[in-house]
Amino acid sequence: MKKLFMAMVVIGMACGASVQAAEKQATPQQQRMTVCNQQAGAKSLKGDERKSFMSNCLKKDAAQAEKKLTPQQAKMKRCNADAAKKSLSGDARKSFMSNCLKKA
Incomplete structure (x- = not known):
């Protein structure tokens, strides 16, 4: 899990750097990674503390x-929450959801 997270962080940073270098618009995920990475850097976080923060x-x-x-x-x-409160299932739930979603 930690290795996967670190791989995602490294890939995110690499993608963010390459996108910025090409002066293209970063995806929302890349923007979040950049902001979180900058915040972690400003706080001088390292190791597990940095991973947890990120x-x-x-x-x-x-x-x-x-x-x-x-x-x-x-x-x-x-509508989904209302159907769950009423414990509806099967055809009764489908009918309720259909009617609920049609209402203005």
Whole structure:
């Protein structure tokens, strides 16, 4: 797990550097990696402490990005939660979801 994370960090940094060198727009993931890496560097973090910080930083940024739901996604989330509260399953759940999503 740690090796995979370090590989992702190295790849992310390499991709970020190559994209910046080519003066292209970085992907959101690359931007998050760059920001988190700069913050870790400013705090002079090393080893496991840096890995932990990077992991938390990237998770936090990903969670914030997920919070920005489109209106359709918000409606889907609300209808799904309502169906779960009512313990619906099978055809009853499909029917409920269909009706819920059609509502304005």
